[in-house]
Amino acid sequence: MISIRQRKGIKTTEVSEDYAAQEENVKLENKLPSGYTNRRLWKILSFTVGGTIALCIGLLTSVYLATLHENDLWFSNIKEVEREISFRTECGLYYSYYKQMLQAPTLMQGFHALIYDNKTESMRTINLLQRMNIYQEVFLSILYRVLPIQNYLEPVYFYIYTLFGLQAIYVIALYITSWLLSGTWLSGLLAAFWYVTNRIDTTRVEFTIPLRENWALPFFAIQIAAITYFLRPNLQPLSERLTLLAIFVSTFLFSLTWQFNQFMMLMQALVLFILDSLDMLPAVKKILNLKSDEHIFKFLKAKFGFGATRDFDANLYLCEEAFGFLPFNTFERLSDTLLFYAYIFVLSITVIAALAVVFHNLSNSSNQQSMGKVGKCTISLKPETAYNLIHTILFGFLALSTMRMKYLWTSHMCVFASFGLCSPEIWELLLKLIHLYNPKRVYIMRYSVPVLILLYLCYKFWPGMMDELSELREFYDPDTVELMNWINSNTPRKAVFAGSMQLLAGVKLCTGRTLTNHPHYEDNNLRERTKAVYQIYAKRSPEDVHALLRSFGTDYIILEDSICYERRHHRGCRLRDLLDIANGHVMDGPGENDPDLKLAGHPRFCEEIKRNLPPYTAYFTRVFQNKTFHVYKVSRNK
Numbered sequence: 001m002i003s004i005r006q007r008k009g010i011k012t013t014e015v016s017e018d019y020a021a022q023e024e025n026v027k028l029e030n031k032l033p034s035g036y037t038n039r040r041l042w043k044i045l046s047f048t049v050g051g052t053i054a055l056c057i058g059l060l061t062s063v064y065l066a067t068l069h070e071n072d073l074w075f076s077n078i079k080e081v082e083r084e085i086s087f088r089t090e091c092g093l094y095y096s097y098y099k100q101m102l103q104a105p106t107l108m109q110g111f112h113a114l115i116y117d118n119k120t121e122s123m124r125t126i127n128l129l130q131r132m133n134i135y136q137e138v139f140l141s142i143l144y145r146v147l148p149i150q151n152y153l154e155p156v157y158f159y160i161y162t163l164f165g166l167q168a169i170y171v172i173a174l175y176i177t178s179w180l181l182s183g184t185w186l187s188g189l190l191a192a193f194w195y196v197t198n199r200i201d202t203t204r205v206e207f208t209i210p211l212r213e214n215w216a217l218p219f220f221a222i223q224i225a226a227i228t229y230f231l232r233p234n235l236q237p238l239s240e241r242l243t244l245l246a247i248f249v250s251t252f253l254f255s256l257t258w259q260f261n262q263f264m265m266l267m268q269a270l271v272l273f274i275l276d277s278l279d280m281l282p283a284v285k286k287i288l289n290l291k292s293d294e295h296i297f298k299f300l301k302a303k304f305g306f307g308a309t310r311d312f313d314a315n316l317y318l319c320e321e322a323f324g325f326l327p328f329n330t331f332e333r334l335s336d337t338l339l340f341y342a343y344i345f346v347l348s349i350t351v352i353a354a355l356a357v358v359f360h361n362l363s364n365s366s367n368q369q370s371m372g373k374v375g376k377c378t379i380s381l382k383p384e385t386a387y388n389l390i391h392t393i394l395f396g397f398l399a400l401s402t403m404r405m406k407y408l409w410t411s412h413m414c415v416f417a418s419f420g421l422c423s424p425e426i427w428e429l430l431l432k433l434i435h436l437y438n439p440k441r442v443y444i445m446r447y448s449v450p451v452l453i454l455l456y457l458c459y460k461f462w463p464g465m466m467d468e469l470s471e472l473r474e475f476y477d478p479d480t481v482e483l484m485n486w487i488n489s490n491t492p493r494k495a496v497f498a499g500s501m502q503l504l505a506g507v508k509l510c511t512g513r514t515l516t517n518h519p520h521y522e523d524n525n526l527r528e529r530t531k532a533v534y535q536i537y538a539k540r541s542p543e544d545v546h547a548l549l550r551s552f553g554t555d556y557i558i559l560e561d562s563i564c565y566e567r568r569h570h571r572g573c574r575l576r577d578l579l580d581i582a583n584g585h586v587m588d589g590p591g592e593n594d595p596d597l598k599l600a601g602h603p604r605f606c607e608e609i610k611r612n613l614p615p616y617t618a619y620f621t622r623v624f625q626n627k628t629f630h631v632y633k634v635s636r637n638k
Contacts, residue, residue, distance in 0.1 A: 050185025054175045057192045058168035064196065066164040068468060069206040073475040075160075083156055084510045085480050090519035091210040093120075093505035095159065097134045100512075101141030102155050114138070119514040121526065122496040122553040132520050133259050136215050163209050166218045170203075170411075171195060173221035178415045178422075180228050181385060187422035190450045194414040197337045197461045201330055202410045213407060216258035221411065223250035224391070231383040259522050264408070267398065271390045279361040280354075280386040312531050312582040313521075319573035322404040330406065334413070337461070338453055343413050346420025349430055350381070350389050357381045380425070392416045421450050479628035483558070484510040486624050486631075491556065498533045498549055498634075499558035507558075516552045531582070537563055538579035539600035542609070546619040549634050557620070559630040564606035576604065 070076060073086055087095045097114065104110030114128045128134060144150070144158050153161075174195060175188030195202050205214045226246040229235075235243070255261040317323045334340035357380065381389075392412050399409035420426045427445045431437035487497075488511050497507050498516040505519050517530040532548045536557055549557060566574045577587045585600040586593045602608075609616045610630065624631035 054172050058172040061171045061196055062164045062168035065167055065206050072473050078475050081481055081484050081510055082475050085477055085506055086475050087210055089502040090505055091208055092509040093518050094210040096509035098137035098141050122514050122516050133212055133257055135256050160209050163214055167205055170218035170221050173225045174415050177225040177228050178419045181419035182422035184422050186450050187418045190418035191414045193457050194339045197457050198339055212258045216254050219250045219254040228384045231387055267394050274390050275386055278358045310581050312578055313527050315578045324403055326400045326403050326406055339417055342417040342421055346417050349426050353381050422446055479626050482626055483629050487511045495555045496553045497556050498554040516554055537576050537606050538583055539585050539602050539604050541602045542616045542619050545605050554634050557632050559606050
């Protein structure tokens with residue numbers, strides 16, 4: 001057929017052309033621009049509406065999570081020390097560096113204190129910027145000092161609002177990924193709804209705000225969206241370059257903000273390798289620090305049954321619920337929102353399609369001579385769909401094996417399930433399999449099913465969400481507040497404290513005192529030091545414990561009854577049990593012990609010290625006590 005642009009060059013004097021054909025071409029000429037314009041306007045309108053909804057739902061999610069955090073703690077009304085204590089375990093440690101940078105007389109002095117830090121680990125000078133992922137705290141502290149906001153916004157609010165703002169970006173990135181895969185923003189809306197209604201399993205930002213994953217996962221989601229777009233064939237050169245830039249920036253920020261980034265990057269590299277090996281990519285598209293990460297490999301070896309271990313670090317991970325297998329009740333919660341059912345449905349269909357495509361591709365590659373004659377496969381799978389399929393399978397296995405990693409999987413589960421329900425390819429394949437295919441049915445299923453699920457989610461979960469927003473609580477931990485106030489008032493600024501990793505993070509944040517150990521467990525020397533400090537909960541003599549503590553310059557130890565008399569874990573997983581096993585001692589209480597374990601020659605230190613017997617008072621003097629904590633001053637005498 002002659003094109004419109006070609007017709008403009010035809011001379012009107014050519015009377016030999018058939019009149020009827022001229023009339024038909026004129027009609028066609030008039031219709032095509034109108035149809036093209038209408039489609040373009042519809043595309044612009046859909047993009048505008050979808051983009052606006054993405055921004056709105058991202059912001060609403062951010063406000064919703066921030067409100068839940070405020071309501072749970074009454075954060076705006078509690079004292080500053082209570083706000084800081086609410087940042088539990090390593091969260092408090094990370095926030096302390098933000099606070100430290102703000103309190104530094106100048107930025108340069110603040111940088112110097114971080115690079116040559118001698119308060120985080122006593123008797124050691126470490127480069128915190130090299131050892132820990134705290135660039136984000138440094139960046140935020142600089143912003144807060146530079147921007148004219150000090151009179152309008154407290155430092156803690158600038159910090160937490162930034163994290164909740166990142167959650168808006170996270171949801172928008174999930175929305176966009178689902179939209180890119182399915183071709184409709186309705187899919188993105190469903191993904192966002194599922195993310196919010198499954199909040200217990202998709203995020204824990206409202207009660208662990210400074211945690212590294214809450215910084216990193218939004219950038220990870222942006223990276224996945226960018227890779228999804230990049231894998232589309234026939235991208236314009238400018239689009240391709242901009243997408244590569246987005247991939248580079250998001251990957252860089254993700255790696256900068258999470259200490260487990262290397263494992264995630266390894267899995268992503270495996271995804272791309274599998275796609276390339278199976279010929280599912282379009283045509284022209286550091287070695288691990290084993291000493292630092294050896295505890296992870298010991299943990300994995302023991303977890304998957306490659307031999308029992310008495311290694312303290314490996315057992316410490318094995319006994320933590322967060323590093324256990326994914327609990328079965330997770331699937332019950334995910335099923336309650338229909339997410340798990342939809343995910344399994346979409347996963348099954350896409351796996352069938354992927355297997356058919358792989359079989360076709362491998363058959364072709366084994367017969368290169370007939371490449372030009374081989375017919376096209378009736379089932380197709382877009383490269384971006386294949387990438388997200390393998391991504392969700394691998395990260396699903398990771399989540400099943402280690403509960404803490406479920407947040408990588410469940411958020412992507414929302415994306416993958418919503419994409420499938422809105423995908424014309426998925427419904428086309430399914431309807432063809434059951435011999436009910438026609439384009440109209442595909443269209444109906446593609447839009448009616450997600451809309452019905454959205455209505456169901458609104459009907460079932462909206463009242464509960466409103467109840468959550470109206471439920472008010474208050475932070476209450478008087479024993480810890482009393483401890484922190486006592487330390488601030490009664491101990492020298494340069495005093496060195498020993499105790500549990502989790503508690504010492506709060507000591508660092510609330511008091512600025514020097515620590516012997518802390519929860520950032522990614523250094524071999526620190527792990528050895530922590531094991532030595534934890535002998536305060538083992539069956540060791542007061543002389544041994546004193547010598548160990550003084551080797552780290554300890555001035556005070558904090559003993560916690562919740563650890564000394566722990567009942568939360570079963571026998572064999574209590575901290576005192578892990579120490580006994582590592583020391584070769586028989587564990588307390590009824591139950592089996594390995595035959596080579598021996599009775600300890602001394603009672604448990606944390607129990608015996610409270611009796612104030614002479615062998616203990618010669619080295620340790622109790623200076624503070626409440627219902628939860630016992631603080632002892634360590635004698636400097638050898």
